[in-house]
Amino acid sequence: MDKLYLVCYNEEENRQREVIIRMKSQTLQLFPHEEDGKCWIAEITGEDEVYRLKRDFLPEESTHVWEIFDGWYQINGRAAGVSPFVKEYVKVKDGRMLRHLNFAYMIQQLEEIKAMEPERMVRMRKQIYAVLDEIKKEAPYEAVEEGMERQKEECDMCDEPEQLSAALRTIKKRKNNMIKELQEKFENMKLEW
Known part of the structure; x- marks a missing residue:
């Protein structure tokens, strides 16, 4: 006999699942x-x-x-x-x-x-997190990791779509330069030790 599983989600969880799918x-x-x-x-x-x-x-x-x-x-x-x-x-x-x-x-x-705005904000945050994670991966230093985590926390506190959009544009444009600058900075610090 087949088993029937009932899975219940509250409205917020269901909306978050739908956002992830989209x-x-x-x-x-x-x-x-x-x-x-x-x-x-x-x-x-x-x-x-x-x-x-x-x-x-x-x-x-x-x-x-x-x-x-x-x-x-x-x-x-x-x-x-x-x-x-x-x-x-x-x-x-x-x-x-x-x-x-x-x-x-x-x-x-x-x-x-207009009703899509909350979904759009979740998406922009996830896009920003992905770029911050790329930076952490390419510049694997403890101070960089801490800095990127702080940036994620600040992103979580942002409730203005225009600010998130501007942050996303900026970080995408600056990503490669940021990685290069961070790598050079920490390599120079190693040489000074």
Whole structure:
């Protein structure tokens, strides 16, 4: 006889499980448009007083490569095998992209977009932690490990999405330089001993 297992989760645990499931990213490589010579991806995060849609420009993972998750985006650039994105609004859900969304449709979706903010903040924290862990791995010194753990604690206390977004952009841009600087600093300290 088959056994039946009943697993109960409270609402918060269930939401956290759903966030982890949706944390799977896709990468998108874009090339600049011939007309304007630019390529970029901005996540639509809410309402803006001037432009009506608030955009959070994402940092590149590497040259012309972006990491995107489930969410709402505006994309500008050319990708291999598909028609160009010309400041195009898209929705990504379960790794699939729905393209050619118009501005009026995006305005109608603002409540759903705003409702994703807690999930987005969890995702950004996890992205920051991953970069901090990479730094610890590449500069395996006790002081670096302690510093990265302090940064994680500060990240946990941050409740402003704009601050998390800015921190994520900064740490992604500075990661390689930070690793190099930390390695050099601690190697020089060893030589001085």
